Amino acid sequence: MKNTLSQVNILLVDDRPANLLALEAVLEPLKCNLVKANSGEEALKCLLDLDYAIILLDVQMPGMDGFETATLIKGRAKSCHIPIIFVTAINKEERFIFQGYASGAVDYITKPFDPAVLLAKISIFVDLFTFAQQNQKQAKELLQAERRRQTERRLDERMRSRLDQHHLRELASSEERLREFKSTVDATLDGVFIFDAHDLNFSYTNHGGVGQLGYGPEEILTLTPLDLLPEVDAALLRKKLDSLRDGTIPSYTFQTVQRRKDGSEIPVELFLQFVTPQGKEGRFVAVARDISERVMAEARIEQQFHRLTALRDIDMAITSSLDLRVTLNVLLDQVTSQLQVDAADVLLLNPHTQSLEFATSRGFHSQVSNIEAIRLSESHAGRAVLERKLVYIPNLTEEPGAPARAPVFAKEDFVTYYGVPLIAKGQIRGVLEIFQRSSHTESAEWMEFLNALAGQAAIAIDNATLFDDLQRSNSELMQAYDTTIEGWSRALDLRDKETEGHTLRVTRMAMIMARANGLSSSEMVHIRRGALLHDIGKMGIPDSILLKPGPLTEEEWVIMRQHPFYAFELLSPIAYLRPALDIPYCHHEKWDGSGYPRQLKGEQIPLSARLFAIADVWDALKSDRPYRKGWPDEKIRAHILDGSGTHFDPAAVELFMGLDMESSSIPLELDQLLVPETEL
Incomplete structure (x- = not known):
């Protein structure tokens, strides 16, 4: 990059x-x-x-x-x-x-x-990006430092070469060369050890070895290399010494830790060789290089990698899920693992009550989710909200206040506390709380990563809030739309007193049939709207025709048959009503193609219109009219059966005949239709 x-x-x-x-x-x-x-x-x-x-x-x-x-x-x-x-x-x-x-x-x-x-929104992403850049820069610097150490190590191999059998024989051949050997070895910072081939007791240690282990020159001569290593590594070393002694391998290098006199351990890289000076018994030579800095550098690189991975995992959770609980759980998993904290939680700010409400937590012994909403004046988290900055309490046992959380703190034995306000688009969304059960003073790097995690939490909450607001607004808008539709249908019923109540009755019947036919709740929403508006096109029919008490003339029927076209022209420009057009536009079509307005035939007629046509005819025949009395149920059934295959879809007729319309229940309200189908 x-x-x-x-x-x-x-x-x-x-x-x-x-x-x-x-x-x-x-x-x-x-x-x-x-x-x-x-x-x-x-x-x-x-x-x-x-x-x-x-x-x-x-x-x-x-x-x-x-x-x-x-x-x-x-x-x-x-x-x-x-x-x-x-x-x-x-x-x-x-x-x-x-x-x-x-x-x-x-x-x-x-x-x-x-x-x-x-x-404000963009600045959060810029901060996260800058933080990631800093991590990458630090990792690069650590790698460069490690490469420099490797170069120094290769240069220092020249010193090790002086420990091979050829040099040892030459250096040991005279007092002068022996002094040269000791001078060379003592000058290196690495620990150089010579020990017996049989009992493994140290016979020589340079100044570097004494400095590494903290023993005096005489004390160290009472030990063996096995005394300085962990049990597992000591067992491995014993086997390798046997292989070195019998010449199976020329040398051996491995990483381990050496135990110092004070009990602490230092990571080292051990190089071992078995040498036989001229005319003398063979012995082991070991060079121990302190690799503490390298191990720390590797640990820092690994930590930076894991933290970058954590940020990426949280990013993925934010972008792949609109469920806030899922995202916050991923976030707290990363908080507790990457920051090595005992417990953490997220509290969400309720802007209406100006209180903090529990969202999710990790690491608590007690049931913190039962805590009621916390007023801002009664908690350290509330202080973080009011001051819009991090709140750090080094010792909770000495800190007065926070009465709302005091019972929890008492049970949890928390000592150290951090409360980070979650700010997105300049608005406080909540608080990320961190708890430690022992005293902790964290590094600047730790604090920087905490702030990065808090920034991501704020983004997650903001996105979820946006989505919830969108859903709520959409639901309210749908309710408003449907209230308008119901008003239109009532207006039609009021215009024609003879058909008052017809719309709600046929809507109920059509929806009972739709549910029995296995249609989804979302499809039933459109059927409900279409049924409520099935005669909306009659708004374009003159009262002299629509309200005529007797039979219509052929000319009047031509005008009356235009009402499906009027419905289409009225509703098609309204995007959310287009899926509901099938009933207003097609409910007068007939199975044999003799209907109107487009003479559709068979399955060319939309299913919802085929179902509704039966309900419409049933209610029309059952209702009293000025020119006739309503028909009895059996006569209507016979009429519908007689029209099966000509007027009506045979499968729809069979479905209708198997239903008990009087005892069947169906929700007619929009909010009831929008619940999962298993709840209907």
């Missing part, structure tokens, strides 16, 4: 230059590198050269639209990690918003938007 910590890239994608300029103005305070693309194709090219903290993507663009662009971005390994926010002024309908989330977006913002809100 070409980024540096001073350069964070943001990709802006919109086919209108004016929109790009507006976004530039909003994001200018972030001091980021704003890369602009005027099409989906150009955006994909921009992703080849740079990494980005966030992509702001328009939906409605010529050629490749925003959804297709987002899908391609998420499908590439190099760019799938980049969060996407859709920004659009056109595609505001629910289906577009859901499609945006399905294509991998973390947010869907419609215009006009509040610039401060957008800026």
Whole structure:
């Protein structure tokens, strides 16, 4: 990647230059590198050269639209990690918003938007990106340091080469060379040990070895290398010493830990060789290199990797699930494992009551979910909300206050506390609480990662809140729409006093048949709407024809048969009513093709219209009219059976005849229809 910590890239994608300029103005305070693309194709090219903290993507663009662009971005390994926010002024309908989330977006913002809100949202992603960059930079520095140590190690091998049999024989051949040997060995920081081939007692240790282990020069001569190693490694070493002694292997190197005099352990890399000086009995030579820094560097690299993986897992949870509980559980799993804390929870702010409500937790011994809503003035978490900053309590036992949580704290034996406000788009969404059962002072790196996790928690809550608000608004809108539909149907009934109540009766019958036929609850919603509006086209029929007490003339019938067309013209421009058009438009079609308005035949007629036609005829014949009395049930049944295969769908007739309409129950309210079908 070409980024540096001073350069964070943001990709802006919109086919209108004016929109790009507006976004530039909003994001200018972030001091980021704003890369602009005027099409989906150009955006994909921009992703080849740079990494980005966030992509702001328009939906409605010529050629490749925003959804297709987002899908391609998420499908590439190099760019799938980049969060996407859709920004659009056109595609505001629910289906577009859901499609945006399905294509991998973390947010869907419609215009006009509040610039401060957008800026706050983007700043969170910039902070997360910067944090990830810092982790990567630290990991790179650690790797470079390790490479330097490896280079130094290779250079120092020259010293080890002096320990082979040839050099030892030469150095031991004279007092002068012996002094040279000791001088060379004592100068190295590595521990050099010579020990007996049989009893393994140390016979020589250089200054480096004495310094490593903390023993005095005389004390160490009473020990063997096996005394300094863990039991498992000591057993392995004994076997390797046998192989070195009999010449099976020329040398042996392995990593272990050496036990110091004070009981502490240091990680070392041991190099062993069996040497036989000229004219003398063979002995073992060991070089122990302190690799504490290397082990710490490797541990830091591994920790950084796990933390980056944790952030990625949380990102995936945020983008793949709109269930807040699922996302927060993933978050707390990462909090407890990566930060090594005893317990953690998330409290959500209820803006209406100005109190904090429990969401989820990890690590508690007691049942914290039973705690009632916490007032902001009665908790450390409330203080974090009010002050909009992290609250750190080093010793809870000495801290007064927080009466709402005192019983929990007493049972849990908590000592250290952190409360981090969860802020998204400038709004407090809740608090992430961290608890330790012992005294802890954490590093700046630990605190930085905690803040990154808190930022992701805030994003998750904000996304879930947005989705819940969207669902609530959609439900309220649907209720309003359906109330309007019911008003239309009542208006029709009031216009024709003779058919008053007809609409609700046929709607109920049609829905009983639809449920018996196995239609889903979502399909039944459309059947309900279509049944309520089945005669909406009659609003275009003159009263002189619609309310005529006697039979209609042929000319009048021509006008009356236009009402399905009127229904289509009236309802088809209304998007949410299009799926309900089948009944108003087709309920006068007949199975044999002799119906109107389009002479549809057989299964060309929509199923809902075929079912409704029977209910409509049943209620029409059963009701009194000025020119006739209502028919008895048996006569109507015979009439419907007689029309099976000509007027009516035979399968629908068979279904109808097997139902008891009087005792069957069916919900007619919209909110009841929208529950899962297993609950109906």
